[in-house]
Amino acid sequence: MAGGNPIRGTRVGAGRMGEAERGESAPRVRLQFFCGNAHTTTLAFASDAEIPETWDCPRCGLPAGRDRDEPPPPIRNEPFKSHLAYVKERRSDADGEALLAEALERIHARRSPSAAESD
Structure with a gap:
């Protein structure tokens, strides 16, 4: 029986099925972003995607940029006003x-x- 259920014989959380079953993955570019607290974030983008200038640091929330020596300045938040x-x-x-x-x-x-x- 060639048809049937494609998930048969696997269990939830078994991991990848492999590239043959899923197709080839899109070409990726790995880039590093640096925040003012010296955190480094490595992200993967599709090679044809538009790369953002800044990215929010997942560790501290500050904006992170591509230049290690000059990270973007923190965003100035207005204090709460009544x-x-x-x-x-x-x-x-x-x-x-x-x-x-x-x-x-x-x-x-x-x-x-x-x-x-x-x-």
């Missing part, structure tokens, strides 16, 4: 005071008719 910090960036203190005065006037206007009715 909603109030963003508001303060958009508005000056004078704008904030004007908005607060308007809001307080509205609150007093809503409360004053109800206070007059309760007398």
